[in-house]
Amino acid sequence: MKKGIIASVVAAVLLGGCSNLSPGEQRAATGTGIGAAGGAIIGALAGNAGLGAGIGAGAGLAGGLLTNAWKNNQHESYQQGYRAGHQAQY
Numbered sequence: 655m656k657k658g659i660i661a662s663v664v665a666a667v668l669l670g671g672c673s674n675l676s677p678g679e680q681r682a683a684t685g686t687g688i689g690a691a692g693g694a695i696i697g698a699l700a701g702n703a704g705l706g707a708g709i710g711a712g713a714g715l716a717g718g719l720l721t722n723a724w725k726n727n728q729h730e731s732y733q734q735g736y737r738a739g740h741q742a743q744y
Contacts, residue, residue, distance in 0.1 A: 677722070677725070678722040678726070681718045681719075681721050681722040681725070682715055682718040682719055682722060683718070684718055685714040685715055685716075685717045685718020685719070685721065686711050686714045686715045686718060687711075687714065688714050689710040689711050689712070689713045689714015689715065689717065689718075690707045690708075690710050690711035690714060691707075691710070692710050692714070693706040693707045693708070693709050693710015693711060693713070693714075694706050694707035694710065696710070697709075697710070
């Protein structure tokens with residue numbers, strides 16, 4: 655019972671630090687978390703959950719950063735098209 659309460663408080667404090675993240679930081683954190691969880695599962699099946707979580711976190715971070723770069727490029731392309739359309743002579 656005490657462990658569950660302590661774990662809940664620790665999780666709340668850790669997640670509270672994520673409230674003011676930029677969209678890029680959110681993508682990187684999400685990728686890292688998903689990668690760590692997936693890596694821990696695969697690592698547990700292979701016999702070393704810690705190593706799997708570390709490798710998964712690194713791969714997830716890279717994926718999150720690549721997704722962020724893609725989304726930033728997509729947003730910039732949209733803005734260029736919007737500006738070009740807005741400046742067009744009718």
